[in-house]
Amino acid sequence: MIPIFFRPRQAANDPSTSGQDFPSDIGRRNVIKASAMLTGVLAAQSAVGLLAPSLAWALDVSNLDQGQADTVQALAKTLFPHKGLPDAVYALVVKDIDGFAATADGRGLVSAGVRNLNAKAGGDFSKKSLAARHQVVAALIDDPFVQKVRGTCITSLYDNDMAFAHFGYQGEAFSKGGYVFRGFNDLTWLSNPPASASPPVIA
Amino acid sequence: MTQFSLDDDSVVVIIGSGAGGGTLANELCQKGVKVVLLEAGQRQSSATFINDEWPSFKQLAWTDKRTTSGNWRVARDFPNLPAWICKTVGGTTTHWAGASLRFHENEFKARTTYGAVRGANLLDWPITLADLEPYYARAEDKMGVTRTNDISGLPGNNNFKVMYDGATKIGYKSCSTGRMAINSAPRAGRGRCMQLGFCFQGCKSGAKWSTLYTEIPAAEKTGKLDLRTEAHVSLIEHDSQGKATGVVYFDAQGKRKRQKARVVCVAGNSIETPRLLLLSASGKFPNGLANSSGQVGRNYMRHMTGSVYAYFDKPVHFYRGTVMAGIIQDEVENNPKRGFVGGYEMETISLGLPFYAAFLNPGSWGPEYAEFLDNYANTAGMWLVGEDMPQESNRVTLNTAVTDQYGLAVPNVHYDDHPNDIAMRAHAYKQGEAVYRAVGAKKVMRTPPYPSTHNMGTCRMSERPSDGVCNKHGQTHDIANLFISDGSQFTTSAAENPTLTIVTLAIRQADYIAQQLSQQAI
Numbered sequence: 001m002i003p004i005f006f007r008p009r010q011a012a013n014d015p016s017t018s019g020q021d022f023p024s025d026i027g028r029r030n031v032i033k034a035s036a037m038l039t040g041v042l043a044a045q046s047a048v049g050l051l052a053p054s055l056a057w058a059l060d061v062s063n064l065d066q067g068q069a070d071t072v073q074a075l076a077k078t079l080f081p082h083k084g085l086p087d088a089v090y091a092l093v094v095k096d097i098d099g100f101a102a103t104a105d106g107r108g109l110v111s112a113g114v115r116n117l118n119a120k121a122g123g124d125f126s127k128k129s130l131a132a133r134h135q136v137v138a139a140l141i142d143d144p145f146v147q148k149v150r151g152t153c154i155t156s157l158y159d160n161d162m163a164f165a166h167f168g169y170q171g172e173a174f175s176k177g178g179y180v181f182r183g184f185n186d187l188t189w190l191s192n193p194p195a196s197a198s199p200p201v202i203a
Numbered sequence: 204m205t206q207f208s209l210d211d212d213s214v215v216v217i218i219g220s221g222a223g224g225g226t227l228a229n230e231l232c233q234k235g236v237k238v239v240l241l242e243a244g245q246r247q248s249s250a251t252f253i254n255d256e257w258p259s260f261k262q263l264a265w266t267d268k269r270t271t272s273g274n275w276r277v278a279r280d281f282p283n284l285p286a287w288i289c290k291t292v293g294g295t296t297t298h299w300a301g302a303s304l305r306f307h308e309n310e311f312k313a314r315t316t317y318g319a320v321r322g323a324n325l326l327d328w329p330i331t332l333a334d335l336e337p338y339y340a341r342a343e344d345k346m347g348v349t350r351t352n353d354i355s356g357l358p359g360n361n362n363f364k365v366m367y368d369g370a371t372k373i374g375y376k377s378c379s380t381g382r383m384a385i386n387s388a389p390r391a392g393r394g395r396c397m398q399l400g401f402c403f404q405g406c407k408s409g410a411k412w413s414t415l416y417t418e419i420p421a422a423e424k425t426g427k428l429d430l431r432t433e434a435h436v437s438l439i440e441h442d443s444q445g446k447a448t449g450v451v452y453f454d455a456q457g458k459r460k461r462q463k464a465r466v467v468c469v470a471g472n473s474i475e476t477p478r479l480l481l482l483s484a485s486g487k488f489p490n491g492l493a494n495s496s497g498q499v500g501r502n503y504m505r506h507m508t509g510s511v512y513a514y515f516d517k518p519v520h521f522y523r524g525t526v527m528a529g530i531i532q533d534e535v536e537n538n539p540k541r542g543f544v545g546g547y548e549m550e551t552i553s554l555g556l557p558f559y560a561a562f563l564n565p566g567s568w569g570p571e572y573a574e575f576l577d578n579y580a581n582t583a584g585m586w587l588v589g590e591d592m593p594q595e596s597n598r599v600t601l602n603t604a605v606t607d608q609y610g611l612a613v614p615n616v617h618y619d620d621h622p623n624d625i626a627m628r629a630h631a632y633k634q635g636e637a638v639y640r641a642v643g644a645k646k647v648m649r650t651p652p653y654p655s656t657h658n659m660g661t662c663r664m665s666e667r668p669s670d671g672v673c674n675k676h677g678q679t680h681d682i683a684n685l686f687i688s689d690g691s692q693f694t695t696s697a698a699e700n701p702t703l704t705i706v707t708l709a710i711r712q713a714d715y716i717a718q719q720l721s722q723q724a725i
Contacts, residue, residue: 079568082577134569141568150568158560158576159257168580169522169556172254174407178397179360184524187361189517190368190642197367197379198359198529202388202395 036066038073038094040087047165048086059091063101064110067124071114072097074126075149078133080157085166093156097149113145207239207429212463214239214429215716216450217470218436218479221294222705223689224470225414226345230713232427236720239462240419241434241452243471244291249416252297252405256557259404263297265290268613269474270602275505275618276651280565285616286505287654288472292432293415295472295656296702297405300527301383301412302550303348303703305339308332309537310545310590310697316537317544322621323592324502328694329666329675335707342707346384346412347391355387356380357396360524362551365515365583369638370531370549381530381550384412384703391417398524400553434460437611439467439483439492439685447492447685453609466716466725468677470688470709473503473658477599477691478614480662480672493662493679493687498671500600502593502663503616504696505655507624509587510552511635512563513644514578521553521583534589534634535698543626546698547589549635554584562653575648583639587631588657590698592621599661657701662691676715677708684725688712 039058042049049055061069076093100106117125120136128136140146157163164171173179180201185192192198207214215231217224220242228240244265253259264287271278271285278285288295309316311332314325343351350356357380359367370378385402386395396410409416422428433455440461442448449463469476477500481491491499531549538546554562556579564572597619601612620628636647664687665671668680671694673687688709690701697704719725 080573080576081570082573137568150566154561155257155557159557164556167556167576168518168520170520171555173399173401173523174254174397178399178408179523180396180398182523183520184360184398184400185358185364187364187517187519190364193359193364193367193378197356198363199356199380199387201358202355 036061036064036069038069038087038091040091042086042088046084046086047168048088048162051161051165057088057091059095061094061098063098063107064094067126068110068114069094069098070126071117072110072149074133075117075137075146076153076157078130078137079150080153081130086162089157089160089162089166092160093149093153096152096156100148100152109145109148113143113148116140116143116145204423205426205429207237209460209462211237212449213237213465214463215466215468216241216462216464217468217688218450219294219470219472219475219689220292220414220419220430221289221470221472221689222296222414222702223709224468225293225296225418226706226709227468227470227688227713228428229414229418229422230710231716232422232425234713234717235427236717238422238428239464240428240430241436241450241462242292242430242432243435244289244432246292246432247297247405247415249405249407249409252407254399254401254404254407256404256555259401263289263291263405267607268605270605270613270615271617272615273597273618275620277654278618280651281654284654286472286474286658287656288658292419292430293413296413297415298403298656299702300402300700301385301525302527302530302700303343303346303382303384304548304699306332306697306699306704307535310695313695320544320592320623322594323623324595325593326663326665326670326694329664335711338707338711339703341710342703345417346703346706347386347393348382348384348703349380349387350382354390357383357385357387357525357528360398360521360528361519362521362524362553362583363529365519365642366529366531366551366585366638369642372641373637375531375533377532378529380528383525383527385525386410393417396525400522400524400526400555402526435609436479437482437609439469439479441485441487441492441682443487445487445682447682466684466686466720468686468688472689473661473691474599474614474616476687476689477661478601481601482611493672493681493685495681496669496671498663500661501595501598502660503597503599503618503658504591504593504660504693505618506657506696507547507587507589507591507627507631508652509628509632510584510650511587511632511639511647512582512584512650513636513639513647514575514582515642515644516581518580519583520580522555526553527551527586531638534631541630543623543630545590545623545627547587547627547631548698549631549638550586550588552584552586563648563650565651575646578645585635585638587628587635588698588700589627589631590696591624593660593663593695594619594621657690657696659690659693659696659701662687663694664692665694677712678715686712686716
């Protein structure tokens with residue numbers, strides 16, 4: 001088992017960020033210290049699974065309890081319900097909200113927000129169906145906690161290598177010579193524009 | 204590196220090193236004029252640019268605090284980021300996409316052509332296309348604009364193929380890879396386009412023109428340029444005769460410095476330029492420098508903009524290759540039968556996944572939105588950009604309730620869409636959707652305006668001193684040795700991307716300043 005195995009991109013220079021070469025003993029120590037943990041297994045044949053060094057993943061959480069961590073993940077999956085996007089990507093939102101909850105103000109916002117969601121859901125929000133959760137979120141969309149998680153999703157969900165693989169974005173291009181010989185004009189389901197509109201590449 | 208003394212009052216001080224300031228600096232240095240170029244940002248290079256959207260944004264964008272007001276949607280979506288422009292050597296020429304189109308003759312005569320438009324502060328430019336044509340030609344040669352000077356057009360990418368197919372199917376006649384200041388073949392010591400797809404993040408191949416690696420090193424070679432980076436100007440000073448005498452700036456260590464000057468040229472882009480004139484208010488000029496007309500900060504224009512994205516049942520990979528890979532120009536002519544005056548361009552655009560998620564429809568959530576993002580690899584996109592109406596109340600002012608890291612009042616940017624802007628946007632959205640539906644789009648999205656990349660008009664040029672801030676050379680009506688050298692000069696916005704015209708005006712202004720200096724007129 002490994003911690004979240006792709007580095008969140010915005011923290012690329014942060015040595016404390018879990019990476020593929022994260023020593024396993026430190027990983028264990030963090031698991032023991034953690035107050036909650038999210039785990040999962042990637043689908044072997046998914047875009048992300050094909051790239052991952054291991055299919056099992058785990059995220060330890062320090063400032064949220066298990067119920068809060070599960071609720072944040074369920075909220076992210078309700079806000080942006082992507083077909084087939086692995087839970088490991090949604091777990092990155094939990095990781096960032098966990099960081100946000102390191103301060104008393106952040107913790108306060110999370111506990112109040114989770115309470116509101118559960119109250120509106122009439123039980124454990126994270127255990128409800130997607131349709132039921134959607135209704136709860138629609139009713140609470142202006143709640144500051146819901147807005148905090150929504151805003152966090154924009155960077156946490158879509159700015160990492162797993163998301164790039166899943167959505168089909170190839171990211172950094174310069175080190176690979178750009179796309180001039182790598183498919184910038186490889187679309188074949190339409191006819192090509194005439195050279196007067198789109199001249200050939202100059203050799 | 205050349206260094207001039209802080210007490211040297213024979214230098215021309217230029218504030219800002221982008222399209223206007225960077226070009227003006229080089230043009231003056233080539234004529235032997237001593238220039239101190241003050242740039243608030245750091246110096247990057249093609250080697251340090253980053254092919255990664257958020258880290259690049261942090262590296263290049265101007266993120267000092269700003270505030271917003273007005274009914275434009277940017278004020279809701281990005282209340283502290285009214286503009287997406289840069290704080291770095293080269294300014295926003297590091298970020299621009301490269302589209303280089305001349306303004307049309309009638310666009311210099313907006314008041315005459317469109318007549319009186321209610322609520323709009325329209326005015327004809329004090330210059331005509333004929334005045335600018337020789338300077339446009341010099342700018343196109345300098346920048347290496349494709350389809351001029353026997354330079355081949357760029358090859359179109361997949362995003363362009365979709366645009367072209369749809370444009371042709373709905374009967375548009377004028378669609379091509381356009382005129383771009385991006386090398387289609389090596390030229391002027393710069394390589395050709397590698398189709399990286401990161402035009403907005405600083406061009407790592409150097410194929411796209413930027414003052415950072417063209418004008419500024421050329422100026423440095425003359426020995427006449429003293430470029431000071433991380434130099435944030437807070438004040439322009441004047442003497443009792445009302446002549447500019449120099450500027451005060453904070454250096455990289457936050458120390459206040461005073462540079463004397465014979466001439467001061469302001470090119471901080473259309474938010475910082477009026478802000479600096481307003482911050483420089485004095486006993487003699489209580490409403491700010493060069494503001495006897497009361498027009499400093501007013502008539503802020505940002506172009507009518509919006510985007511249309513569409514996804515298909517087959518792959519496009521629109522992020523590969525030049526961001527503005529092609530253009531439709533059929534809607535650019537003034538044709539009031541459409542329900543608005545002025546016209547607009549349709550230009551391809553693409554965003555990497557991180558920015559696509561952030562900008563597609565800010566604030567959106569839920570299954571439909573997620574489904575649109577799910578189809579990222581099958582998506583094509585275009586940006587709509589057209590003339591917006593100058594309004595006196597659209598305005599950059601000082602927000603004295605909020606201060607920046609130097610304790611200076613931040614600029615507030617107020618913008619209300621004019622009914623003409625709204626009518627044009629509705630038309631442009633409809634036409635953009637029609638282009639993609641003709642190709643068989645599964646779904647289309649009308650994306651609201653991004654933070655403004657085109658900022659214009661806050662110190663506009665006018666024939667009469669009562670109508671504007673500067674004359675046809677960018678020289679302020681009130682202070683003969685104070686010049687406006689960026690897009691703030693624009694009397695009206697026209698429909699075209701502004702950089703080529705900013706560069707053109709800077710070349711022309713350099714000729715004028717050199718002549719005025721040699722005649723001892725300033």
